[in-house]
Amino acid sequence: MPLVTTTEMFKKAYEGGYAIGAFNVNNMEIIQGITRAAKKLDAPVILQVSAGARKYASHGYLVAMVKAAAEETGLPIALHLDHGPDFETCKACIDGGFTSVMIDGSSLPYEENVALTKMVVEYAHAHGVVVEGELGTLAGVEDEVVVEEGHESYTNPDQVFDFVTRTGVDSLAIAIGTSHGAYKFKPGQKPQLRFDILEEVERRLPGFPIVLHGASSVNQEHIKMINEFGGKMPDAIGIPEDMLRKAASMAVCKINVDSDIRIAMTAAVRKHFAENPADFDPRKYLTPARNAIEEVVSHKIETVLGCGGKA
Numbered sequence: 001m002p003l004v005t006t007t008e009m010f011k012k013a014y015e016g017g018y019a020i021g022a023f024n025v026n027n028m029e030i031i032q033g034i035t036r037a038a039k040k041l042d043a044p045v046i047l048q049v050s051a052g053a054r055k056y057a058s059h060g061y062l063v064a065m066v067k068a069a070a071e072e073t074g075l076p077i078a079l080h081l082d083h084g085p086d087f088e089t090c091k092a093c094i095d096g097g098f099t100s101v102m103i104d105g106s107s108l109p110y111e112e113n114v115a116l117t118k119m120v121v122e123y124a125h126a127h128g129v130v131v132e133g134e135l136g137t138l139a140g141v142e143d144e145v146v147v148e149e150g151h152e153s154y155t156n157p158d159q160v161f162d163f164v165t166r167t168g169v170d171s172l173a174i175a176i177g178t179s180h181g182a183y184k185f186k187p188g189q190k191p192q193l194r195f196d197i198l199e200e201v202e203r204r205l206p207g208f209p210i211v212l213h214g215a216s217s218v219n220q221e222h223i224k225m226i227n228e229f230g231g232k233m234p235d236a237i238g239i240p241e242d243m244l245r246k247a248a249s250m251a252v253c254k255i256n257v258d259s260d261i262r263i264a265m266t267a268a269v270r271k272h273f274a275e276n277p278a279d280f281d282p283r284k285y286l287t288p289a290r291n292a293i294e295e296v297v298s299h300k301i302e303t304v305l306g307c308g309g310k311a
C-alpha cells in the first residue's frame with residue numbers, strides 16, 4: 001500500500017474516540033519493531049522523522065525503509081516530518097515523499113508563527129501533503145532546542161480558532177503540560193495535565209484533530225533494567241497511561257512517542273550485553289531491541305491509543 005496522509009486516519013480517530021500513535025524512527029530496527037506491532041494489531045500508524053533523525057540516517061534511506069514497511073504490511077502508514085524547523089526542511093520533505101509535515105513555529109511570536117505556518121500549508125496542500133502546526137511550547141529537549149523549565153507555555157485557547165483558520169493547518173499540536181524527553185516530572189511530583197485547556201480547545205474547534213507531543217509514559221521496569229545493567233538514569237517520570245487514554249477519547253487524534261522507544265531499546269541492549277558480554281554481532285543485540293520496541297508499541301496500541309483493528 002502506498003503511504004497515506006493522516007486525513008482519513010484522523011477523521012476516523014476523532015469520530016471513534018481513539019488516537020493514532022506517531023512514533024519517531026531513525027533506523028531499520030525501529031521501523032520494523034513499530035510496524036510489526038501495528039501489523040499484528042491491525043493498526044494505522046504514523047512514522048515520524050525529526051530533523052536530527054533525517055540528518056543521522058539521511059532522507060533517502062528513511063523514505064525507502066518506510067515505503068518498504070508500508071508495502072510489506074499493507075497498513076495505512078503516514079510518513080511525517082516531526083518538528084520541522086523551517087520552510088526549507090518542510091519543502092524538502094514534501095518534495096521528497098513525505099505525506100505529512102509539522103512546521104514548528106511555536107517558539108516564534110504569534111504573527112510570525114501564523115505567517116510561516118501559512119506558507120508551509122500553501123506549498124504542502126498544492127502537493128497533496130498535510131500540515132501540523134503548533135501553538136504553545138513544551139518544556140524539554142528536541143534536537144538542539146532546549147526549552148528550559150519555567151519557559152514553557154500552555155496553549156491559549158483564545159488563539160486556536162484564529163490560528164487554524166488563518167493558516168489552514170490540518171491538525172494542531174497544543175501544550176497542556178506534557179514535555180519532551182524522559183524527565184517530565186520531578187520525583188514525588190504528581191503528574192498533571194490541563195484537560196480544561198484541551199476541553200476549551202475542543203469547544204473552539206469542534207471536530208478538529210489535536211496532537212499531543214511529549215507523551216511517553218516511561219516504563220519503570222525499563223529504567224530499572226537500564227540501571228541494573230550498568231546504566232545511570234536518574235528517576236524518570238512520564239505521562240500516566242490513563243491520562244493519555246482520556247486525551248485519546250477526546251479531541252487528541254495523534255499521540256507522539258519517542259523516549260519510550262529509546263528507553264526500551266537501551267534496556268534490551270544493556271541486558272543483552274550483560275548476559276552475553278562476548279557478543280559482537282549487531283543482529284544478536286538488535287534482535288531483542290527490536291522485539292522490545294514491538295512490545296512497547298503493542299502495549300500503546302492496546303492500552304493507550306485504542307487504534308487496534310482500525311487499519
Ligand code: G3H
Pocket residue numbers: 024050051052053082083141142143144180181258259
Ligand atoms: O520531539 C522530539 C523527538 O523526541 C525527536 O528527538 O530531535 O532527538 O530526534 P530528536
Ligand code: 13P
Pocket residue numbers: 024082083179180181182212213214215216256257258259260
Ligand atoms: P517523548 O519524548 O515524550 O517521547 O515525545 C516525543 C515527541 O513529542 C516527538 O515529537
Ligand code: ZN
Pocket residue numbers: 083142180213214256
Ligand atoms: Zn514533539
